[in-house]
Amino acid sequence: MGHGKGHGADMDDARAWDKRLAWAYGLIANDPAERAAALDHLASARRRTEEAQHRFNETLRMLQGQGVMYPYEDPALRSANEEYLWARSHSLPSGMWDRGHGEDLAEWPGLPYALLFLEWEARYPEEWTRHAKAWGTKEGLIRDLATDAVGQDPVARTKLIDLVEIVVRRAYRCKDREYVRIARVVDGDPLRVRLEGARRSENPWAQLHAGYVLWILDRPEVPNSRHVWRTWLADARQ
Structure with missing residues (x-):
């Protein structure tokens, strides 16, 4: 696909996507056991994302309660936000949300996973609806x-x-x-x-x-x- 033609930073980006989401290919596997394993992985990834988001929200409320004027500049909140974004990028559908506007989609290293997400919905709509609607x-x-x-x-x-x-x-x-x-x-x-x-x-x-x-x-x-x-x-x- 588009990223396969690149090199250097492009390939590094592609490898980063694979490191985060290669497990998701199991969601479109013919083997029910392989799909079940991928669904378990997804459930864990979504749970980690929700927990990280909760910690971010709790940190924000704490800082606001302490009267911090610029909480988004506080190191604790920045750390919580980075943790949340990391967890989100390892899950679905949230892993699809961070593409920059104006980016050439044909060269976007996340393109295979965008296609995968749609193929999952197309081939296994009930599982998609139940686990990542x-x-x-x-x-x-x-x-x-x-x-x-x-x-x-x-x-x-x-x-x-x-x-x-x-x-x-x-x-x-x-x-x-x-x-x-x-x-x-x-x-x-x-x-x-x-x-x-x-x-x-x-x-x-x-x-x-x-x-x-x-x-x-x-x-x-x-x-x-x-x-x-x-x-x-x-x-x-x-």
Whole structure:
């Protein structure tokens, strides 16, 4: 992926991401035992994050109670904040929250983990909902990934096409409509062959969702709004 082309500091950043979150690949494993182990790791990481946040809040309240005028400059609070940020970066979904605005996502070393987080939601939605439900993070990542730069990365493009197919073949879940943005970025024969297969399948959800995505791909000027979807759906069911 993007970071694989870099060197020096870029590779150091990629290694840092792997050190923090490589365990998360177990969340999308086919083996239930491997997924269970990753879920246990996630539960521990989330617990550490919550404990660190609690210590930060308690430190802040203590300093404010002591009348400290600038508590955020106090070494104790700075230390508590660093501990919280460290714990947060080792967990999900919070590990996805610290990307700098304006950063080139195609070169972002966290890109594989953004894709992993979305793949987890797509392949194992019940486990995702039970252990790391974050609709805003899902929506934000999809929108951030819907760029030509990411879509031109061969590895990312393949993963994004997979995600669009998985999503159109299932019952609608919150923020799934955002995947139309991805479909528009990775539009081409590989995607359309998958969508046609879904549209011609016996799965009624796949027929509707794939049909709509194909329809809107042919109309780049049409907004992917709730109104457009409902109008298309009413026509399709006549």
